[in-house]
Amino acid sequence: MFMYEKKLQYPVRVSNRDVRMARNILNQYGGPDGEFSASMNYLTQRFCMPMNEIKGLLTDIGTEELGHMEMIATLFRKLITGASREELIDAGFDGYYANHEYCPFYTDSSGVPWTAAYTQAKGDPIADLWHDMAAEQKARATYENLIMLTDDPLVIDALRFLRERELIHFQRFGEGLRLVQEEIESKKYF
Numbered sequence: 542m543f544m545y546e547k548k549l550q551y552p553v554r555v556s557n558r559d560v561r562m563a564r565n566i567l568n569q570y571g572g573p574d575g576e577f578s579a580s581m582n583y584l585t586q587r588f589c590m591p592m593n594e595i596k597g598l599l600t601d602i603g604t605e606e607l608g609h610m611e612m613i614a615t616l617f618r619k620l621i622t623g624a625s626r627e628e629l630i631d632a633g634f635d636g637y638y639a640n641h642e643y644c645p646f647y648t649d650s651s652g653v654p655w656t657a658a659y660t661q662a663k664g665d666p667i668a669d670l671w672h673d674m675a676a677e678q679k680a681r682a683t684y685e686n687l688i689m690l691t692d693d694p695l696v697i698d699a700l701r702f703l704r705e706r707e708l709i710h711f712q713r714f715g716e717g718l719r720l721v722q723e724e725i726e727s728k729k730y731f
Contacts, residue, residue, distance in 0.1 A: 549608070549611060549612050549615060550605070550608045550609070550611075550612060551612065551699060551702040551703075552699070553612050553615045553616050553619065553699045554619070554695040554698075554699070555616070555619045555620055555693060555695050555696055556693045556694065556695050556696075557693065558620060558621065558622070558623055558624060558628070559620050559691065559693065559696075560620065560621055560624045560628045560629060560631070560632040560634055561632045562620050562687075562690060562691050562693070562696065563616075563617050563620035563621035563624075563632075563634075564632055564633070564634055564637075564650050565650050565687055565690055566613060566616055566617045566620065566650075566687065567617065567645065567646075567648055567649055567650050568649050568650050568683055568687070569609075569613045569680070569683060569684070569687070569703070570610060570613045570614060570617065570645050570646075570647065570648075571645075571646065571647030571648045571649055571654070571655040572648075572649035572650070572653075572655075572659075572683070573649070573659040574676065574679040574680050574683055575610075575613075575649075575655075575680070575683075576606045576607075576609040576610040576613055576680075577606075577610055577647060577655060578655070578659040578660055578676070579602075579603070579606045579673075579676055579677075579680060580603045580604075580606035580607050580610065581603075581657070581659075581660045582603075582660050582661055582662065582669075582672070582673060582676060583599040583600075583602050583603030583606065583673065584599070584600065584603035584604075585660060585662040586599055586661075586662045586669045586673070587599035587600050587603070589662065589664045589665075589666065589669070590666055590669075590721075591666055591721070591724065592666075592720065592721060592724060594717075594720065595666065595670075595717045595720065595721060598713060598714070598717050599673075602710050602713065602714075605706070605710075609703055609706065612699060612703065613645070613703075614645040616696065616699055617645045618643060618644075618645065620696070621634075621643050622643050624638075624643075636652065637652060666721045666725075667718065667721060667722065667725070670714050670717055670718040670721060671718065673710075673714045674711055674714045674715060674718070677707045677708075677710045677711040677714065678707075678711060680707045681704055681707040681708060681711070684700050684701075684703050684704035684707065685704060687700050688700050688701065688704070
């Protein structure tokens with residue numbers, strides 16, 4: 542059972558509207574290496590994990606990724622709200638605005654819609670945990686790239702928080718992988 546607190550995991554603030562950056566932020570909302578993809582991976586993979594503590598790990602991190610989506614959506618909204626017609630057109634966001642106005646939607650920054658093909662659940666605990674570790678590193682790299690694309694210290698602050706969480710998740714998945722490997726070796730499955 543989950544308990545939802547009506548607050549963001551970390552405060553999200555912006556100094557100024559920045560439609561170009563809002564567009565870039567969508568990569569972490571509906572992109573292949575974004576928070577939604579990660580959440581769907583982990584919350585699906587948990588059903589095939591042989592150990593309850595690894596199921597719990599996947600549930601915890603998958604749920605936290607949903608909280609990160611909430612932060613990304615808030616950041617997107619703050620960066621785009623109140624944009625003028627000219628700002629939207631200059632950022633190449635006019636087509637997006639026509640369909641979604643200021644609402645975050647499951648696309649990447651190029652407008653490619655999210656697809657379930659972005660998720661992985663092999664059913665093999667070792668393969669899935671290795672995939673999850675790689676996914677966290679891809680998200681880390683995307684956050685670092687996003688940080689390079691803005692000079693707003695408030696946006697950078699939120700992005701750095703999210704980047705740090707990716708590092709923690711990577712470490713936790715590594716710990717889980719070691720536990721699963723030890724369990725498999727102790728039972729001499731192969």
